[in-house]
Amino acid sequence: MEKQVVLVTGASSGMGRDFALRLLAEGYVVYGAARRAGRMQEIRDAGGFVLSMDVTDEASMAAGVDDIIRRHGRIDVLINSAGYGQYGALEDVPLDEARRQMEINLFGLARLTQICLPHMRSRKFGKIFNISSIAGRFAAPLGGWYHASKFALEAYSDTLRLETAPFGIDVVVIQPGGIQSEWADIAAEEAQRLSGRGVYAGLVAKLFKLQASQSKGSAPRVISDLIVKALKARKPKTRYHAGFMASPVLFLRSLLSDRMFDRMLMLALK
Template identity: 55%
Template sequence: MKVALVTGASSGIGEATAQELQKAGYTVYAAARRVRRMEGLAAKGVRVLEMDVTDDGSMTEGVKKIIAETGRIDVLVNNAGYGSYGAVEDVPLDEARYQFEVNVFGLARLVQLVSPHMREAGRGRIINVSSIGGRIYEPLGAWYHSTKFAVEGLSDSLRLELKPFGVDVVVIQPGGIKTEWGGIAVENLEKTSGGGAYAEQVKQLAGFFSQMDRASEPKVIADVIVKAAEARRPRTRYAAGFGARPVLFARRVLSDRAFDALFLGAMRRFA
């Protein structure tokens, strides 16, 4: 039976992915800081791990545990991440660094820990959950988008490095998904820049985010991740969820100025 490790599995996309991979026949290890929130997964037979992707020791011990118990890791789903918003002028650099620790360096460290086992086996799949935010941009989201642009670039180079060893690297680009992400992003946005020079942009972007009631369920992304895990020859990128494909198409065909105007116009409608 194949073995999968899914990070950020206490809610949203990670939780749904752990469930769907188990249904597909995998032995699934669901990892997150909040173990109590994974009791539902444990009740379904998913193996839960306490893991903090900013703590090297917890990641190292988690991977050791999986190898000791199963002897293999076939699929790594790097899903842990969060969105912290605010004007570049306002966001403390400690918060910016922490967002990189969670969204980029934690992901990279797990790749370092897991890829030797995949290389030795001559097979494996690393699935990095990025975002359409790894291809587009928006005001007040510079640090979040920087992390996702970094995930995209890291994944492309990693794909070439691991290809000779039979290990595939896949990027998932979710659009609007009904998770805790939006609420956390808006909370940080308003706390950081809601009362200063950028208050009007905060109001507009918060209104824009409020349309998440039209977003897709996390299972939409979980199903795509299972597809990427199971495909004989997976695509390098999968975009899915509310608005993902049209937004990425617009970014591809429009100039920077035209995309700026499109996005700012959309924001103003929610002022």
């Protein structure tokens, strides 16, 4: 049976890199894509292909997909993993930076999906994994624009699933909890940069204190396990979650009222 061809964005670090390496080990043909192509030598050494791709640059996305089709004639699996967390109080985050958050976490993902879909539809087969977050199910202080991007991604994914199912395409949402990566440090640095000195400085300090007191998160492998599980399932679930605090937070969000959940969050930041 011909090996399935996988495109993974955000493959230069964190979960994206782990997805690419894990699927290479599982026998897939893997293309790792990221802006920082020089940081993907490990993927190349493991037998994968490397693409320089920026999800805010349509030309680079189209060229990357064309390269895959030229070499292999197909894209079976798209893993939309590129993203970051724009933190800072909503009053302080410049709207240009908020727009960039939405562009990378949602609109770039959506455009790459549009480019890949005709190739999947023509073969009546495809699997699209959108890497959301448990932050797509609840909102916390200082992460407003990140939460907004993930809430939107959840709704986008639900509609995409309904529209593409008749063409043999599965859309799966992955909701990581806390995962070991550069993400948390970058988010905290952004919160400090934008809100660390103003009226929200106390909240930022509490965020740093909470971050320091907690585990750095689960290993990326727990999320890669979900990807492999869904790929091997005859009929994958629409959503999977794993990682530090993922299950308890999602359970409490479903159980508690808004006010009670607010109180729990603010107590955690005391």
